[in-house]
Structure formats: C-alpha cells, structure tokens
Amino acid sequence: MNVLLDNLxxxxxxxxxxxxxxxxxxxxxxxxxxxxxxxRVAPVGSLRIFGTVWVTxxxxxxxTLLFFAVLLGLPRFGLVLPFQLFAVLALGCYTSAFICExxxxxxxxxxxxxxxxxxxxxxxxxxxxxxxxxxQAFRSVIPPIGSTLIALAKNSAIAGSFxxxxxxxxxxxxxxxxxxIVWSFVWIAVGYLLVTLTISALFHALEQRYGVVR
Amino acid sequence: xxTALYDLPGPRARRRHRYYGLGSTAVLLALLAWIxxxxxxxxxxxxxxxxxxxxxxxxxxxxxxxxxTLRAFGLAAVLSLALGAVLAAGRLxxxxxxxxxxxxxxxxxxxxxxxxxxxxxxxxxxxxxxTALVTGLTLYNGSVLAEVFRTGxxxxxxxxxxxxxxxxxxxxxxxxxxxxxxxxxxxxxxxISQLVVALxxxxxxFLITYEEFLHAGKLIASNxxxxxxxxxxxxxxxxxxxxxxMLLSWLAHWVAERQRRNPKVETEGVAxxxxxxxxxxxxxxRG
Numbered sequence: 374m375n376v377l378l379d380n381l382x383x384x385x386x387x388x389x390x391x392x393x394x395x396x397x398x399x400x401x402x403x404x405x406x407x408x409x410x411x412x413r414v415a416p417v418g419s420l421r422i423f424g425t426v427w428v429t430x431x432x433x434x435x436x437t438l439l440f441f442a443v444l445l446g447l448p449r450f451g452l453v454l455p456f457q458l459f460a461v462l463a464l465g466c467y468t469s470a471f472i473c474e475x476x477x478x479x480x481x482x483x484x485x486x487x488x489x490x491x492x493x494x495x496x497x498x499x500x501x502x503x504x505x506x507x508x509q510a511f512r513s514v515i516p517p518i519g520s521t522l523i524a525l526a527k528n529s530a531i532a533g534s535f536x537x538x539x540x541x542x543x544x545x546x547x548x549x550x551x552x553x554i555v556w557s558f559v560w561i562a563v564g565y566l567l568v569t570l571t572i573s574a575l576f577h578a579l580e581q582r583y584g585v586v587r
Numbered sequence: 588x589x590t591a592l593y594d595l596p597g598p599r600a601r602r603r604h605r606y607y608g609l610g611s612t613a614v615l616l617a618l619l620a621w622i623x624x625x626x627x628x629x630x631x632x633x634x635x636x637x638x639x640x641x642x643x644x645x646x647x648x649x650x651x652x653x654x655x656t657l658r659a660f661g662l663a664a665v666l667s668l669a670l671g672a673v674l675a676a677g678r679l680x681x682x683x684x685x686x687x688x689x690x691x692x693x694x695x696x697x698x699x700x701x702x703x704x705x706x707x708x709x710x711x712x713x714x715x716x717x718t719a720l721v722t723g724l725t726l727y728n729g730s731v732l733a734e735v736f737r738t739g740x741x742x743x744x745x746x747x748x749x750x751x752x753x754x755x756x757x758x759x760x761x762x763x764x765x766x767x768x769x770x771x772x773x774x775x776x777x778x779i780s781q782l783v784v785a786l787x788x789x790x791x792x793f794l795i796t797y798e799e800f801l802h803a804g805k806l807i808a809s810n811x812x813x814x815x816x817x818x819x820x821x822x823x824x825x826x827x828x829x830x831x832x833m834l835l836s837w838l839a840h841w842v843a844e845r846q847r848r849n850p851k852v853e854t855e856g857v858a859x860x861x862x863x864x865x866x867x868x869x870x871x872x873r874g
Binding site: 414416417418419420423429430432433434435436437438441442445446449450451480488492498501502506527528530531534541544548554555558561562565566569570 | 592593594596604607608611612615625629631698699700701702703706707710711783786787788789790791793794801804805808817818821824825828829832833836
C-alpha cells in the first residue's frame with residue numbers, strides 16, 4: 374500500500390499518460406478506421422485496393438515493429454515530433470485496421486433491403502452509406518469496437534519502452550527508489566484494469582442506449 | 588462486398604467512377620512518389636547503408652535472430668495450446684470451484700496487457716528473457732485460446748452430447764469422442780488466427796532484450812561503421828515479419844474456406860474472441 378501512497382503523483386502521471394494515449398489514439402483509429410471501411414466498400418477500384426492493402430499490411434505488422442519504425446525511423450526523415458505524438462500515430466494507424474474490419478463486417482449485417490430502399494429513393498452512394506447504412510451498422514458494432522479499443526489501451530503499454538510517459542514505465546523509477554517490485558507491479562496492474570474496465574463500462578452503456586437486437 | 592450499396596453503374600456513373608479512380612490513383616501515386624523522394628533525399632539508398640547486408644556475419648546475425656523469434660513462437664504456441672485446453676476443460680467442468688477458478692484466471696490474464704506480464708516475470712521474478720517472453724505469451728494466448736475452445740465446444744449441437752450420454756458414455760468419453768472432434772473443425776481457423784497474434788507478439792521480446800529478429804535489426808541499425816542503416820534495416824525486417832504473419836493469416840483463411848465447403852462441419856465457424864475484456868453485455872453473443 375505504501376508504494377501507491379508514497380508515489381501517488383508518479384502513478385497519477387503514468388495513468389494520465391496511458392489515458393491520454395488511449396483517448397487520442399482511439400480518436401485517430403476511429404476516424405481512419407471508418408474512412409478505410411468506406412474505401413473498402415466504395416465503387417472506385419483504386420480506393421478499394423488502397424483500403425485492402427492498408428488493412429492487410431497493418432493487421433499483420435507486429436506493433437513493436439511499427440513503434441520501432443515510426444518512433445525511431447521518422448526522425449531520420451527530419452520529422453521531429455514529440456514521442457507521444459509518434460506513439461499516438463503508431464497506435465492509431467495500427468488499431469484503425471482492426472476498426473475497419475469491425476465496421477466492414479458491421480456494414481454487412483445491415484439487411485440488403487436497407488441499401489436497396491435508399492437507392493430506390495434516389496440517394497447517392499455517400500448518402501446511402503452516411504445516412505442509412507452506417508448509422509445502422511454503428512449500432513451493431515458497438516461491442517466489437519469496445520473490445521478493439523480495450524486492446525488499444527493494453528497495447529499502449531508498448532509505448533512506455535519507447536520513452537513515452539505511461540503506466541507500465543512507472544516501475545523503473547520505483548525500482549530505483551528501492552520499493553518492492555512486486556507491489557509496484559500490482560498497482561500498475563490495477564491501473565490497467567481501471568482503464569480497461571472504464572472502457573468496458575462506457576461501451577456497455579452505449580450498447581444499452583443505442584444497441585439493437587437483430 | 589456489399590453490392591446493395593450502389594446501383595450497377597450506367598455509362599455516366601462509370602465515367603464518373605473512372606474520373607474518381609484516376610484522381611485517387613494520382614493522389615496515391617503522388618504520395619508514393621513523395622515518400623520515395625524523401626527516401627532518396629535523405630540518402631537511404633547509398634551503397635554504404637546497403638552493403639552490410641552482403642556480409643555473411645550480418646546475414647548470420649539476422650538468421651539467428653529469426654531463429655530465436657521462431658523458437659519463442661514455437662514454444663509459446665505449443666504451451667498456450669496446452670494451457671488453453673486445460674483452462675477450457677476447467678471452465679467446462681462440472682465442479683463449481685474449479686470452474687470459478689479457471690474463469691477468474693482466464694478473465695484476469697485476458698484483461699492484463701501481455702507486456703505487463705512479460706515485464707513482471709522479467710523484472711520482478713528475474714527470469715531469462717526467453718522464459719519471460721514465452722511465459723507471458725503463454726498466459727495471455729492460453730487464456731484467449733481457452734475461450735476459443737470453450738465457445739467451440741459450446742457450438743456443437745446439444746443433441747450430440749445428449750445422444751452420447753444416452754448411449755451411456757461417461758463425461759470424459761463424451762468430450763473426447765464426440766464433442767472435441769466436431770468442435771476442432773469449427774475452431775481451427777480461430778486457433779490459427781490466435782497463433783498469428785502470438786507470432787506478432789514475439790516481437791515484444793525486443794523490449795526485454797531477447798535476441799530476436801528485431802533485436803538483430805537494431806544491432807545493425809545502430810552500427811556507425813555502416814552509416815546507421817536504420818531505414819534499410821526496417822525495409823529488410825518488416826517484409827519478413829509481415830510475410831510470416833500474412834502466411835499464417837492466409838492459412839487460417841484457407842482452412843476456414845475449406846471448412847465452409849466441408850459437409851462434415853455442421854457447426855458454424857467460431858469467431859476469434861476479441862483481444863480484450865469481454866463486455867458485460869457480450870456474454871450472450873459468445874453463447
């Protein structure tokens with residue numbers, strides 16, 4: 374218990390770092406993921422190919438490799454940004470591939486009649502997708518998106534090893550100050566559980582509010 | 588692909604789509620050209636940065652790293668399959684305390700970042716990097732696989748188990764002779780997909796200085812004699828990693844397609860559980 378109380382500010386900073394990473398990367402992943410899903414069902418061939426390549430490559434890339442390439446590689450091109458921003462980029466792009474697949478399978482759960490009805494009303498492709506299909510798809514993809522974002526929160530632990538302030542990295546200064554290493558890890562674990570359970574509860578609430586039983 | 592989203596294009600729409608296609612292709616090509624020019628402008632294709640890859644020592648270093656990656660993957664795959672089977676058997680057990688204990692273990696290890704477990708074993712328990720990596724991967728993937736196995740067994744039609752009990756088989760016999768053989772067919776793709784996750788996560792060994800593929804790359808990249816060939820190293824390492832994972836993903840896809848056409852498979856395929864804490868409202872969906 375002493376480990377936590379003595380180093381509350383350290384733990385707080387770490388937790389805040391993890392939360393910030395998670396929130397920003399989630400937003401990026403959601404935007405990119407929805408865009409890629411739209412690309413993958415678009416009637417334009419080159420966009421479809423781009424979406425497919427994006428998803429296939431990123432889903433099969435180890436996240437450590439992506440962090441390695443983005444955080445240590447991009448500065449070689451003279452692109453110098455704060456490490457946290459790089460971490461958000463890497464995490465967001467990686468997760469966007471998974472969000473895209475979730476959204477795409479969500480689009481497939483919308484009955485074909487909905488799209489057909491929208492078309493028969495004379496709606497264009499963006500209108501069909503944006504006004505009719507995606508709002509319905511959104512309702513059925515709430516739980517899987519929640520799971521994907523929980524995975525993102527857990528993956529953010531990797532950023533700690535690339536000198537970004539986050540929760541897992543807290544063990545290092547604690548170790549130097551001579552605190553019991555097992556207990557410092559216990560509180561780190563509690564911190565992660567806090568984050569993942571919060572996301573879980575948030576999406577449970579969303580599911581209750583917007584979810585539909587098909 | 589959903590074709591219900593747009594009409595079969597007529598001549599005008601086709602022309603419009605062609606313009607969109609040309610436009611987006613141009614944008615994508617411009618992006619590619621910009622990246623290439625960036626690579627050239629920062630001198631990434633100079634001979635000094637690429638000659639190291641012709642040295643036998645460097646090639647050996649990379650191969651040894653790849654070997655270590657594959658060793659960690661093989662160990663973690665076999666052990667997590669075993670752990671998954673044990674935990675799934677525990678969760679399906681008729682003994683309530685055992686069921687609870689296994690549920691708790693599975694839920695805990697699935698909720699923890701795998702890196703926290705690896706660091707805990709490496710830093711707090713002071714084990715060798717390989718042990719830490721393999722144990723961490725086994726605990727996490729074993730727990731996820733336990734869920735795959737459990738949903739797979741549950742997806743076998745009820746009548747099968749009931750019929751077996753009616754014939755007088757014992758519960759172990761019902762499981763081994765009737766349920767498992769049918770479930771395995773349905774969950775094979777999900778198992779392979781989870782192994783892809785394990786393969787990807789072996790690269791976490793890099794963070795605890797396990798001498799795997801990425802670590803070998805880092806060694807080469809930080810060598811001043813070769814003019815710090817960081818980007819060339821990324822260009823060599825990532826296709827190998829991505830290729831390996833794609834091969835396994837493709838195998839999972841191929842198996843799934845084959846199963847779909849196989850009349851012996853009655854149960855629908857088991858979806859891989861999402862890598863995270865299950866949502867409270869999600870349990871009914873998992874069955």
